[in-house]
Amino acid sequence: MKIFLGYPSEHESTAWEVYSFLKSAGDDVWFDKVSLIAGTDWDKEREQGQREADLVVHLCSEAILNRAGVVNREINQTLRLVEDQPLGSLYVIPIRLEPIKMPIELTRFQYFDFEDGWQERLSESVEKRRAQLSGEVPETGKLPQIIEEKALPGLQKVEFEDITDAYECRGEYLRYNEEGLYWSLVNGALAAESLKGFYDARHDFRTHFDDDGNPDEDGLKHEWSVSAEEIFRAGDLVSARFYHYIGFARAAHPNHYITTLNFFGVNFGTASIQQLLGHSVEDAHKVLTYCEKVIIAEFEGELEMDAFFEGYKETEEEVWKLLGQFNFDRQGMTFNFSPYDVLPYVFGSHAIHVPWRFIEPMLSEGYKAIVEDLT
Template sequence: MTDTPLIFLSYTTADRPRVAPWYDFLKRQGFNAWMDKEQLIGGQQWDYEIRRALNSAALIVIFISNHSVNRRGYVQREIRLALTKLEEKLASDIYIVPVLLDTDAARPELLSDLQFLDATDEGFGDHLILSIQHQLTAAENRTEITIDESGIGWSKSVIAEEHIGVPGYSFTAQVPHLFSTEYKNLGDCADIIKGWIKEGLSEYRSGLLSQGQYWSFGQSRFRRTHTWDAACSDPIVHGQTVSLRYSIYWYGAGAAHGNSGFKTFSFFIEPFFHIRSLESIFDNKTNALVEIQSCLLQELSRIKWSSSEEEEQPLLDPNDIQAGIKDWEALKNFVFTSAGIEFAFGSYQVGSYVTGVHFATVPYNRIAAFLHQDYQEALNASYLDFNAPHFEDQATSSSDIDE
C-alpha cells in the first residue's frame, strides 16, 4: 500500500488504548493509517520516523483529550508541524481532523478555527470516514463520494501514465475505493484491482524495449501510441455481493482500429473476498454451464439488425455465439444484479467487429438449483421455486452496434 495516501494518527501516550481501536477501524476500511505503536520497531530513531511520517501524510487525525491538552510533548509539536503544512493546502481542503476523546476537553487554541469531531458520538466512525474521504478526493483527484442504500460508499481515483516514443503508450484506469462502517475489509477491493491495473501498466512499460522496430516519429502520435483506457462502473450491490465492471478500450499502435472489451470483479461482502470465477459458486457445475449456455444462446440470438426491412434479421450467427460461450473461461466477465447474472462480451467474442459489444442476463431462477447453498442465500435466490417454469422474459439483452 505504498502508493496509498498516509493518514497520521496523533495522540498522547495515555490515550493509546482509546485510539488503537480507531486505528484498527481505519485499517479495516482500507485506509493507510499510521500509528507509532504499530509502525515503529526496535532500533529506529523514533523522532525522525515520526517527523518523516508527518511530512508524507495526506491527512492528520489529532485526538484531543484531558490528558493531551494538559501535557507538553509530541501532540503539541505535531499540531504545530501540521499547521505549518496546512498553509500549503487550499482553504476547502481538510488536512487536519481534530477529534475530541473527552467532550469536556479544552480545545487547543491552535485548532480553534477547525471543526471538531466527537469520538463519543454514535456516528463518529461515519463522520471520520467522510472527513478522510473529502481530503483524499482532493489529494488523489477522485470523484465525489457516493453512498447507496446498502451503506456501502465509494469514490474513484485515476492511475494515468503516458510515454511519447516509437511506440509510445497512453495508459488510464480508474480505481474504485469502497468503504463501509458495517462491513470489514472492503478497502481490499482497491488493492486487488490495483494489482491487475499495475500488471497491465507494467506490460506497456516493457514495450519500451521494442523501440523503433515497426514505428517511427514520421507517423502521427496516435498511430504510434499504444492506448489503454479502463473506465469502472459504479459498484453493483446485490444481496451479499458487490460487483464492478470495467469497459476497456485499447488500441495497438499501427492497428486498423481499436477494440472494446470488459473486465469484471465480483466480491462476497462478508467475509470479504474475491469471487475469482463464476464456476466456483456452483455445486453442480456441469448442469449450471449447460443451462447458462442455453439461456445466453437464446438471448443473444434474439438481437436483430436495426434496419428498415419488414423482417429484421438476426445480428449474430449461432455458431459465433456458441464459440464465444464455449466454457467457463469464456464466461469470465459477469456481474451480479437484481435481475440475474449479467454477462458482457467484447469485440469479436460472439460476433464480428461490426456487431459491437453485447450484454445478456441469465435470471437466477434458471440456475438457482445448481448454486452452492451459501450463494443461494447471498444472491437472494434461496426462495425461488427451482421446479417452476423458466420465466424467459426475465432475461434481458442489449448490444452496442458500431455504425
C-alpha cells in the same frame, strides 16, 4: 470547432442549456432545434452534421437504454465514427443526466454527471479537444501519476495517467471508504485490475520503439485506457465492471473488452462463475444457451443463424471463459461478452441479463442464501 449535440427528446430543456453554454465559446454547434431548416431531409442533415463534427456530445438518460429511435441511431453512428479518429483523440463526451448504468459501448469514454460544476467539466474537455485539433502537444516526461480523486457515495474514484510522445495511458480505479481485512481484499483487487493493465500496456508500447528507444517516426501514438464502474453494492456485496481499451499505432482497429470483479461478503470473498455453479459444466451450458438465444433474437431480421457461440464452446475451458465476465444485482446476473475475446469482432459487445429465477436452482448452496437475501 464543429460540435454535434445529441440528446433524448425528454430532455430538450437540458439540451438547450448545454447548447447555449457551448455556443458561448464561439463554436459551431449542431443542435436540431436550431440547425434544421423546414423542408429539409432532417435525418440526412443530422447524419451530415454528425460526420462533419470535430467533437460529439451525447446527453444520456434512461431513454437510451429502453427505447429505439433517433438518439440510439446517433450513438451508434458515433461509435462507428470514433474508430476513424486518430488514437488519443478526445472525440466523444457523454454526459449522464440520470443515475443509470451506462451502456457497455459508452463506458470506454469518460463521462460525467449533469450536476453542479458540469460547465467546468465540459469546458475542460472541449478545450482539450481544441488543443488536439490545433496540434498542441501535451507536456511529456512526467512519471505516472494520480491526477484526481473524486469523492463518490461510500467510495472514491482515483484517476491516473501517463502521457508521452509515444503513448497516452489513462485509467481509474475504485476505492471504498471501509476498514478491515475484507475491504483490503476488495480495494486491492479493484486497484490491481486497473493498474496491472496500465503497466502491461506501457511495457507493450515500449516494445514497439526502435532500437534507439524512439517512438514512431511519424508521430503516431499508442493508446490505452480503463474505466471502472460500480454496478451494484448492498452491504459487503460488491459487483464492479471495467472497460478496457487498447490501440496500437498503425493497427487496423483498436481492441476493447470487459472484465468484472464480484465480491460476496466476508464469508466468501471473491467468486468465479465456476464456484457459483458448483463447477457443473452441464449448468454452465444451460446458462450459455439462455444467453445465446437472447443474442440471436437481437439479430432477428438482420442475420440468419441458429447458433452464436458455435465453435467457441467445444471444451470446458472455453465454456467457463465465455461466462467468466459477469455482474450481479437484485434482479439477476449480467454476462458480458466482448469482441476479440471469444466472439467474432463484427458482432460487437453484448450484455445479457439472466434473472435469478433461472439461475438460482443451479447455484451452490451457500450462494443460494445470499440470493434469497438479495431478492
